[in-house]
Amino acid sequence: MKNIDVLELRQIQVDMLKEIDKYCKMHKLKYSLAFGSLLGAVRHKGYIPWDDDLDIMLLRKDYDQFVKGFRHKYYSVIEPYGNQEYFLPFAKVNDTRTVIREESNVKNSYVVYVDVFPVDNAPDDFSEFKTFMAKKNRLNKQHILKIVKFKWNRNPLKNIVLILAQIVLAFKSLNTISKEMENLSAKYSSLANCKLRGIIVPNDNRLKELLPATIFESYTELPFEGFNAMVIEKYDEYLTASYGNYMQLPPKNKQVSHHRFTAWWKE
Numbered sequence: 001m002k003n004i005d006v007l008e009l010r011q012i013q014v015d016m017l018k019e020i021d022k023y024c025k026m027h028k029l030k031y032s033l034a035f036g037s038l039l040g041a042v043r044h045k046g047y048i049p050w051d052d053d054l055d056i057m058l059l060r061k062d063y064d065q066f067v068k069g070f071r072h073k074y075y076s077v078i079e080p081y082g083n084q085e086y087f088l089p090f091a092k093v094n095d096t097r098t099v100i101r102e103e104s105n106v107k108n109s110y111v112v113y114v115d116v117f118p119v120d121n122a123p124d125d126f127s128e129f130k131t132f133m134a135k136k137n138r139l140n141k142q143h144i145l146k147i148v149k150f151k152w153n154r155n156p157l158k159n160i161v162l163i164l165a166q167i168v169l170a171f172k173s174l175n176t177i178s179k180e181m182e183n184l185s186a187k188y189s190s191l192a193n194c195k196l197r198g199i200i201v202p203n204d205n206r207l208k209e210l211l212p213a214t215i216f217e218s219y220t221e222l223p224f225e226g227f228n229a230m231v232i233e234k235y236d237e238y239l240t241a242s243y244g245n246y247m248q249l250p251p252k253n254k255q256v257s258h259h260r261f262t263a264w265w266k267e
């Protein structure tokens with residue numbers, strides 16, 4: 001089997017993005033590059049030099065339609081309701097011709113992928129928002145506790161707490177928790193005039209990225225690795241909230257990938 005290096009991995013992801021873009025435009029769905037992929041498009045016109053993943057986001061209605069409808073000869077969508085072995089509360093587009101092994105506590109994917117996140121509404125009422133976040137925090141902790149592995153070099157008390165927590169959660173699968181996380185995140189998707197939106201589903205709370213709903217209403221295109229990808233028009237507000245002075249490069253010791261992987265073609 002032929003190994004895939006980081007440059008080829010990026011090209012595989014960009015090829016997937018082109019097909020995603022084609023599908024979304026054909027079906028009048030709006031997507032945007034997200035997280036570091038959006039930052040890379042603005043600052044580098046492509047990947048952040050030390051990055052090796054690709055993230056996109058869609059408003060919940062468009063996300064649901066994309067997850068249910070996207071079809072391709074080589075690419076498939078995986079999400080918690082479609083695969084009982086899947087452990088994340090958001091979707092991925094997978095290249096089924098590839099194999100990938102990531103250094104992770106949980107095998108989130110076995111192939112090269114593009115992460116696909118829903119953009120969800122948050123409740124406007126402060127009391128309701130507090131209740132919502134309390135439920136979110138509880139599910140986040142359950143998800144993390146199911147993923148974290150016992151380590152001999154960890155503080156013994158922390159290992160004891162971890163073991164007890166995993167015993168309590170033994171009856172509940174990661175897939176079940178992921179579904180609960182997605183259901184909670186989508187709870188306010190029918191709100192017509194919500195004030196805040198953002199990517200809520202991951203198990204790390206991104207409260208600074210809960211932004212005015214209008215941020216996610218208009219879209220444009222930016223160059224990304226020689227291809228014009230769709231992005232939110234108000235990307236400056238999004239990136240400033242996420243990264244502060246996002247045009248300034250981080251220190252050299254921070255310019256590292258957060259992924260460790262080995263990838264290869266199946267044939």
